[in-house]
């Protein structure tokens with residue numbers, strides 16, 4: 001089992017949300033529930049107010065530096081349209097796309113529309129103009145999809161999608177590879193609530209059990225999704241969870257890879273079908 005690490009960029013700045021969506025008031029409610037529920041410290045609570053004042057909601061360079069130091073070839077999913085709390089103007093991702101491309105990291109699309117091919121193709125094209133290279137893959141924001149979405153994505157020319165939360169190895173949908181997500185920060189730390197419901201020790205127990213399950217069930221590529229916003233002392237448990245998970249995987253001898261290399265491996269393994 002090899003590990004694929006991916007990051008969804010849902011937010012860049014506080015200002016992009018003002019008058020556009022309810023993200024900021026929701027965050028204020030959430031931090032009070034977490035403070036009074038004993039899940040975050042007073043320091044963390046205070047730091048979250050600072051996020052509002054400073055305005056910065058992304059931690060792309062910080063997280064990339066950590067990945068680089070740990071030899072993790074992560075893939076980053078950026079949006080080029082708006083919806084469900086993803087409200088940044090697509091031009092604002094340009095310097096980050098340029099930075100990550102220069103660093104050799106994977107840059108792919110965080111999809112918004114899941115049911116209209118014209119809009120879906122327009123989102124893809126917008127990122128291709130920024131990358132000056134083809135977009136290979138996609139993850140839908142909030143993993144949103146209906147029964148037609150995967151086929152539509154394959155028709156849009158994606159080589160891979162990683163939007164299905166299922167415990168299985170990658171499989172083909174038409175010509176496209178589907179890489180199911182096996183572990184997502186929010187599902188580990190918050191579930192069953194929409195705010196932090198577990199402490200770090202409980203999170204790590206769940207994490208180790210999921211990794212063990214992956215090995216037992218012979219999962220070929222185990223996909224982890226971590227949002228860069230949480231790579232900050234403002235979200236202590238989340239940041240520690242990611243760092244400890246990476247440490248655990250490294251000390252357990254797992255190899256990290258990326259979607260493109262994984263597809264090459266899968267294509268090699270795939271049985272050659274000879275038509276008669």
Ligand SMILES: [Zn+2]
Pocket residue numbers: 008009010086110140141142
């Ligand atoms: Zn998202």
